[in-house]
Amino acid sequence: MRVQEKIIEGLLWLSAAITILITVSIIWVLLSESVKFFSEVSIVRFLTEKEWTPLFAEKKFGIMPLVAGTFLTTVIAIAVALPIGLTIAIYLNEYAHARFKTFIKPLLEVLATIPTVVYGFFALTVVTPFLQSFIPGLAGFNALSAGIVMGIMIIPMISSLSEDAISAVPRSLREAAYGMGSTRLQTAFGVMVPAASSGILVSVILAISRAVGETMIVAIAAGQQPRLTLNPLVPIETITTYIVQVSLGDVPHGSLEYRTIFAAGMTLFVFTFLLNNLSFWIKKKYQEKYD
Amino acid sequence: MTNSEKNRLKDKAFQVFGVFCTFIGLVVLAIFLIDIVIEGVARIDWDFLTSLPSRRAARAGILTAWAGTLWILVLSAIIAFPLGIAAGIYLEEYAKKTKLSNFLEINIANLAGVPSIIYGLLGLELFVRIMNLGGILLAGALTLSLLILPIVIVTTREAIKAVPRTIRDGSFALGASKWQTVWHQVLPASFGGILTGVILALSRAVGEAAPLIVIGALAYVPFVPRSPMDEFTVLPIQIFNWTSRPQAAFLTNAAAAIIILLLITFLLNGIAVYLRHRQQKKIKW
Numbered sequence: 001m002r003v004q005e006k007i008i009e010g011l012l013w014l015s016a017a018i019t020i021l022i023t024v025s026i027i028w029v030l031l032s033e034s035v036k037f038f039s040e041v042s043i044v045r046f047l048t049e050k051e052w053t054p055l056f057a058e059k060k061f062g063i064m065p066l067v068a069g070t071f072l073t074t075v076i077a078i079a080v081a082l083p084i085g086l087t088i089a090i091y092l093n094e095y096a097h098a099r100f101k102t103f104i105k106p107l108l109e110v111l112a113t114i115p116t117v118v119y120g121f122f123a124l125t126v127v128t129p130f131l132q133s134f135i136p137g138l139a140g141f142n143a144l145s146a147g148i149v150m151g152i153m154i155i156p157m158i159s160s161l162s163e164d165a166i167s168a169v170p171r172s173l174r175e176a177a178y179g180m181g182s183t184r185l186q187t188a189f190g191v192m193v194p195a196a197s198s199g200i201l202v203s204v205i206l207a208i209s210r211a212v213g214e215t216m217i218v219a220i221a222a223g224q225q226p227r228l229t230l231n232p233l234v235p236i237e238t239i240t241t242y243i244v245q246v247s248l249g250d251v252p253h254g255s256l257e258y259r260t261i262f263a264a265g266m267t268l269f270v271f272t273f274l275l276n277n278l279s280f281w282i283k284k285k286y287q288e289k290y291d
Numbered sequence: 292m293t294n295s296e297k298n299r300l301k302d303k304a305f306q307v308f309g310v311f312c313t314f315i316g317l318v319v320l321a322i323f324l325i326d327i328v329i330e331g332v333a334r335i336d337w338d339f340l341t342s343l344p345s346r347r348a349a350r351a352g353i354l355t356a357w358a359g360t361l362w363i364l365v366l367s368a369i370i371a372f373p374l375g376i377a378a379g380i381y382l383e384e385y386a387k388k389t390k391l392s393n394f395l396e397i398n399i400a401n402l403a404g405v406p407s408i409i410y411g412l413l414g415l416e417l418f419v420r421i422m423n424l425g426g427i428l429l430a431g432a433l434t435l436s437l438l439i440l441p442i443v444i445v446t447t448r449e450a451i452k453a454v455p456r457t458i459r460d461g462s463f464a465l466g467a468s469k470w471q472t473v474w475h476q477v478l479p480a481s482f483g484g485i486l487t488g489v490i491l492a493l494s495r496a497v498g499e500a501a502p503l504i505v506i507g508a509l510a511y512v513p514f515v516p517r518s519p520m521d522e523f524t525v526l527p528i529q530i531f532n533w534t535s536r537p538q539a540a541f542l543t544n545a546a547a548a549i550i551i552l553l554l555i556t557f558l559l560n561g562i563a564v565y566l567r568h569r570q571q572k573k574i575k576w
Contacts, residue, residue: 008470009385015377016386019399019444022437026409029416084312091309104313106564111316113560115498117527118549121534122323125542155316181295183302206404213406215501216527220534240408240501247411247505253420261505265412269405276404280397 030269033262040256046263052226052237054260055246061260063267065226069143069236070268073218074211076147076232077154081207084151085158086193086200092159093166094174094188108156116153120220123149128221137233141223144232150217154207161206165199166192198286202279209275213268215240239268324553331546339547343513344529348540353548356529358515359428359508360497360555363525366432367439367496372489375440379447379485384473403441410438411505419506426507429519434502439492446488450481483570487563494559498552500527526552 038046041061049062088108092101127145132138169192177187193200223235224245237245243261251257292300342352386392414434424430454477462472478485503525510532512524526548533545 005468005470009381012377012381012385015374016381016395016444018374019378019395019402019440022402022413022440023398025417026405026413029413030409033416084315087305087309087312091306091313095306095309096313107317108313110560111320113494113556114320115500115527115552115556117498117500117530117534118327118553121327121530121545121549124534126323126326152316152319183298185302185305186298188305209404213408215406215408216531219501220531240406243408243412244501244504247415247507262412262416265409269409272404272406272409273401276401280400 026269030262030266033259034266037256037259037263040259041263050228052242054257055249059256062228063239063264065228066237066239066242066264067267068228068230069218069222069226070212070238070240070271072143072230072232072236073147073150073214073222073238074208076144077150077211077214078204078208080148080151081154081158082204085155085203085207086162088155088159089162089166089200090188090193092163094184094192105160108159111153112156114153116214116216117220119149119153120146120217123217123221135233139223139234141221141225141235142233143218143222143236146218146220146222147232149221150211150214153214153217154210157207157210158203161203162196162200165196165203168199169195198282202283205275205279205282209272209279212275213240213272215244219244239264243268327546327549327553330543331548331550334543334547335550339544340551344511344524348538348544351533351541351544353526353529353551355512355515356524356526356548357551359512359523360525360552362428362516362519362523363432363435363503364493364497366428366519367435368489368493370432371436371439371443371492374436375443375492376447376485376489378440379444379451380473380478382444383448383451384469384477399441399444403445407438407499408501408505410434411502413437414502414506424520426509426522427520428516428523430506431503431508431523431525432519434506435496435499438499438502439496442492442495443489446491447481447485450484450488451477453484454480483566487567487570490559490563490566494556494563497555497559498527500525500531503528504531526555 045061046063048064049060050064051060051062052065053060092104096104123145124141127149128138128140128142131145135144138144173191173195174187177191182190218238219241222238222241224237224241225235226237226242227234229236242264246257246261339352340357341354342350343354344356345351382392382395386395411434414430414437418424418430418433419426422430458476458480459472462476467475508528509522509524510528512522514521516523530545530548530552533541533548536542
């Protein structure tokens with residue numbers, strides 16, 4: 001009996017410990033291939049060259065065009081999702097009836113369950129032609145429609161996390177504001193949002209991290225042309241799209257081209273890892289201020 | 292206009308804006324779904340569901356794609372669920388509040404935030420190259436299992452956490468061991484919640500294309516996979532492939548395939564929502 005209990009506990013522990021093994025494997029895989037990559041291409045070149053053409057005859061290995069593409073689509077996505085998501089959070093908390101809230105929240109979550117390849121199709125076949133009707137010079141592949149659609153996808157992420165943060169603010173603060181004669185709007189922006197700012201910040205950081213790692217929307221709709229630009233109207237390439245592009249082709253294992261996807265992946269991993277841990281840190285530091 | 296009138300007007304204006312924002316996403320979604328249905332629904336027929344892929348759009352079907360998706364679902368479930376549920380049980384029932392368990396928690400939260408394409412790179416190196424599996428179903432299922440593992444663990448923990456202390460105490464008082472308590476009391480009581488999380492994890496796996504593309508799943512597979520060691524494609528990859536072709540006929544195919552993929556996704560999510568609803572209604576501790 002005793003022995004059996006111990007064996008079971010051991011097995012359960014092993015299952016939990018596997019998660020650490022996964023993290024170690026991810027870091028090891030990315031590092032080992034990246035190290036081989038950087039033994040052939042110096043980090044200085046990687047960070048300072050202004051072109052990314054590892055698949056061409058004349059090879060350039062500057063990651064910055066890919067970073068710029070990722071940055072551009074992410075900024076557009078957040079510019080769409082943050083105002084809308086935050087407004088939804090405030091509206092549901094300060095204005096809407098409780099019954100409306102329970103009805104609308106699962107519907108908003110539907111936005112997050114749609115596969116991203118479907119959003120990509122949407123961006124390419126609906127949003128881009130629509131935008132082209134009034135933005136002359138918008139290319140068939142562009143950062144703008146990919147970013148906008150990505151923003152729609154992450155609305156529920158910002159709205160639900162921000163809503164949690166706002167509803168965690170003690171009632172007494174809201175009532176005090178009303179007692180002073182504030183309108184709901186003044187209460188929301190003068191008291192509730194500042195009080196919930198750390199939670200809202202966490203939601204935005206997690207949304208950024210999600211947008212940075214998003215793959216299929218940008219692979220379908222943003223193009224495959226690494227370009228050091230902040231112009232949202234032309235084709236660009238993100239870090240994730242580059243990895244997909246190489247994976248679709250026939251790049252032999254162990255070649256320098258093969259290693260570029262791990263160097264790109266390492267860059268992506270560093271960004272998302274920093275963002276995620278920043279959000280944990282903020283959460284931990286500011287969470288229980290009101291308890 | 293007095294100051295307070297102005298403020299009240301602003302308040303009303305924001306309320307209207309709030310309604311607008313709440314519905315804008317849903318309206319866009321509705322437009323999109325209608326667009327997809329109009330474009331694709333006429334293309335769906337028995338032949339489309341049962342034909343092999345073809346270079347000619349009108350003859351191409353999604354048989355291998357949905358068969359591959361089904362395989363991936365079942366295999367990922369078999370791999371990820373025992374592991375994830377066991378890990379969840381350990382963290383919630385066994386782990387003491389030590390530095391190690393704290394680290395485990397942060398680590399799992401971190402894994403949940405790793406972009407799916409990074410899991411693809413992990414699978415490519417670990418399963419495809421080092422274990423020398425190649426771009427086969429098993430490699431794809433292993434990769435997606437790692438991807439959904441954090442979701443399974445987190446939802447299992449939440450379901451177990453909802454089981455009240457008194458049930459465990461009652462079981463211990465009757466002389467049950469720790470594992471007997473977990474197996475006979477805690478797990479049955481939290482089963483609905485765990486199942487909900489598990490189904491949500493699967494619906495996430497169904498829509499993933501990027502990690503499978505990275506491990507080398509092909510877009511063109513002219514046969515239905517018969518074992519985990521076969522090459523494969525899945526619906527999202529088929530959709531991606533058709534979407535990236537210039538001919539309009541392939542876009543119609545993509546729209547039709549999207550309808551099927553969305554049906555699967557909504558079905559899984561619907562089951563999960565229903566289970567959660569029933570759970571909340573049924574159990575009052």
